[in-house]
Amino acid sequence: MTRPYLTLTRRELTSYFVSWTGYAIIAGAAFLMGLSFVVLLDKLRQQPSPTPVTELFYATPFFWLILLPAAPVITMRLFALEKFSGTFETLMTTPVSEVQVVLAKFTAALVFYLVMWLPLLACIFTLRYFSNDPVALDPGAIAGTFLGLLLLGCLFLSLGCFASALTRSQIVAAMISFAGVIGLFLASFLLDRAELNTGWLAQAFYCVALVDHMQDFAHGVVDTRPVVFYLSFTAFFLFLTFRVVESRRWK
């Protein structure tokens, strides 16, 4: 049952690393992380700050600059390329279920996405090594940051999977998922714009306020509401992807 899933995940993951796209994504992300690290150090040098480093890192503009385009670029080829080249037909005529295919592609994208964030860990440890200040580098905050990255990644990548399953063109897939990702990002500011503090609308707006959630995560605060929000929406988008892939077999 799990064998085709593992085989497929492995293939998807290796295909990121045998083409230049995978390295280009990682290089781009590493470059932006390096830049933000430089900005961060510069700030700290001018004025020491009591806030955790991860939160400071989050406060640099580069964070969203990495996160927002990454998901569409990582996921665009998952289904679109296979549909375009026709290998989707050879794939779906093997005894593999649609669920396995969707989950394998999503897993591979997620693993690649986490690998992409590894340089951040390196930055944090470099800082820790030279500053010798365990307070500034709270392990809870680091764990929170990575949990936030993981959850946001799940949401954005599942959205990307769905977009890729809709079309045969990688560009169109990237456009759709980028529009979705930007839309979700901008929805974060609804809470500020509406100037609401109570009521169900404020609650609803808080649920989609990705920027606020990430701020909390980077601070080391894990609220269950965003966690549930991210996981359920990931499941929802993966379900939609499954339905799209399965729709070929509807009568």
Added chain:
Amino acid sequence: MNNGLMIEVADLTKRYAGRAAVRHLSFQVGRGEIVGLLGPNGAGKSTTLRILACYLPATSGTARVAGLDVFRDADEVRRRIGYMPENNPLHPEMRVREYLKFRARLKGLGRRQSRERVGVVMEQFGLTEVGRKLIGHLSKGFRQRVGLADALVHDPEVIILDEPTIGLDPSQIRAARQLIKDLARAHTVLISTHILPEAEMTCHRVLIMHEGAVLAEGTPEQLQQQMSSGGQIIAEIAAPLEELRACWQQVAEIESFEVAPAAGDFFRCSLTPRNGADLRPRIFTLAKEHGWRLRELTRNQFSLEDIYMSVTRPDEEEEA
């Protein structure tokens, strides 16, 4: 369970957005046969094969492979079928051995079993030397072999190949045909093609498809015989025109005739016989009796090409 029938298609219809690609199609393929679906592009060949390979569902009707319904027992059918789609799509970024192993694992073979089978098919298709090459760097002929090796890697009972020789050069086509012929010893093969000589040379039985239905069916020889039996007789005779006409009218076996002047003082007579009779000896005797000079006497033998053209012509005229 399947009394020797490996593929049974009954009353199969597939509609795409109101247009029927396949309509009320029925045919059967026995164990060990090579059957060719022959027809112009858009005749519904690929759709039929995709339904059999469990890629698309049929709108109505049933299709069975080895006695199993392609919709209800899709996974089991997929295990028994080796399918190569049109244009033979492959992953260009993978290496040949890696790709075949990946495919073998996907098709449910164990680690040891897949290593073994990949070795066997690579040997069989002469891929051993290119095992470490990237598929994207291979020539088209080799890619075709990789596709065939993939179709066979799980040792399926039924092999379905959609246009297996498209885009190959003549010597590669010959090699591919030989490979397909060799397969028939242990497998049942269903191929589609729009190239006549291919069907004529490789297939035991040919189904001519047009607009989603089978128009003619039989071995290449049977089809030839069927069509030739109504064959016209051409005679070129030098004789007075009136005499010729009068004579053809008198012969009871001639259903209709046409007389046209030919080079010299000859007339070219096209005679359509009643009940497919062979009139050649009769005409020879007539010519001798009347003292006519006879310089040609032939009976039209249809090749598969003529049959194909005559069967599919109405459509082409519409398009023109």
